[in-house]
Amino acid sequence: MSLLSKGSPRPAKSSKPRLYTARFDPYSAGIRFLLNKKGVDYDFVYINMQDKPEWLADINPAGQIPIMEIGDEIVCETIVIYDYLEDKFPQVKTQPTDPYLKAKDKIFIDHTKEYLTGKITSMVKNPTQENIEYVCSVLKSINKIMGERGTDFLGGTSPNFVDYYLWGWVELLSALKAAHELSFELDKDEYKHYWAWVMKMDKDQHINNDRETHKLNLKCRTAFFKSVINGSPDVNAGL
C-alpha cells in the first residue's frame, strides 16, 4: 500500500486492468466504486500527488489522476473513464441505455462538476459561511432532483455512475466538518430525499469494500484534512 513519489520507478505493466489513483482523491474514489460494482478484477497504484513520480507525465501529460490502463490502452479524465469502462465491461450496466436518461445523467454530472466540487475543494482551506451556504444550496437542488426521480438512487434501484461520482464528493463533508469543528447541519426534513440517499449509499457494499481496501474512514480523512490545513499534507494518514 505504499505511495509512489518522485524517484519511484514506474511499476511493471499488469496483466489486469490498472487504476493509477490517489488515496484522498474523490474523482478516483468514484471510479473505484464503479470498478467494484462492475466486478472488474483490477489492481491499483497509489500516486503521491504532493510529490509526483516523473513518469506520471508520460502516461498523462496533464499530470492528473485517475488514469485507467488496460493493456496498451491508457485513458484519463474521469468522465471519459466512466464511458470507457461502460463500453469495455458492459455486463454490469452503470449508465442508462435510454439515450435521454443517459443525457440527463451526464448533465447532472456536468452541473455537479461546475457548481459543487470546486466549492467543496475550496472549503478544505476556506470553510467560510458563504462557501457553506453555497454548498447547501447546491445540495438543495440535488435533493429536489432526487425527489423528482422518486427512486432509491439516482440510478434507480441501485447506484449508477452518477451516484458514485456524487458520493466521492459529499462523503468529504463529514471529515471537513470534523477537521474544522464546524456545526452546520442539513435539515432532515428540508433535505429529506438527499438524507434518504445518504443513508442508503453509506451501506452500499462497493463503497464499503473500498473503505476497507483503502483504509479510508472518517478518522483518517479528518486527519488528512487537518494536515492540509496545517500546510503539510500527510498522504499516508491512517495507513
Next chain:
Amino acid sequence: MSLLSKGSPRPAKSSKPRLYTARFDPYSAGIRFLLNKKGVDYDFVYINMQDKPEWLADINPAGQIPIMEIGDEIVCETIVIYDYLEDKFPQVKTQPTDPYLKAKDKIFIDHTKEYLTGKITSMVKNPTQENIEYVCSVLKSINKIMGERGTDFLGGTSPNFVDYYLWGWVELLSALKAAHELSFELDKDEYKHYWAWVMKMDKDQHINNDRETHKLNLKCRTAFFKSVINGSPDVNAGL
C-alpha cells in the same frame, strides 16, 4: 430566418427534432454539421443571444445554446448532445464504436475545449501577439495528432464528431484575421497535416450545406466580428 429575442413568444412544438441555435455560435455549428451528416430531418430556431427570449431559461436554466429538443426530451451541453444524437440516430455513425478510440476522441475534445476555444473567443476582442502564439502552439499539437493518426480526417475516411467540433472553431480564424487585419499565417510545411485537413474540411458537403442554409460565409462572419469589436454586435449580419 428571423431571430427570437426578448418578448418573442416561444414557438409551437415541432413534430421534427429541433435545434435551438445561434448564427455565429461555434458550438451550434458543430451540432448542425453533425445533424446534416446523420441525415436527420430537423428544424431550427435562431436565438438572439445578445437579447435572449425570457422562455430560454425554462428550456435550459443555464440560458445557453445549443439545445436539442425531440418530443418531450430536451438536451443541452454540446458534448452531451453529441452522445445523445449518436444514441438516438445510430444509422450514420459519427463516433468510433471501439471503446478506446472513442475515449481518445473524447479526450481530444476535452483538450480542445480547455486549451483552444477560450483563446479563440478572447481573440475576438484581444488579438494580442501572446494570444496568437498560444493558438498557433495548440494548433501545432493538433497537427501532430493528425500526423500520428495518418488518416484524412480525425474520424478516419470521413469527418466525425471531433472534426466537426474542431471545425466550428478554427473556421473562425480567417474571419478574425480579416476583422482585425492580422497577417499571421501558419507555415504550410510545419502545419502540413493541419492544412491538408483544412482543405478537405472546407469541401465537406455538410459544412457547405450549413453555410448555404445559414448564410454564413467569411464576409458575414467578418462583419459580425467587426460589430462585436465596435461594441454593438450585429447578429443579423449577412441575412
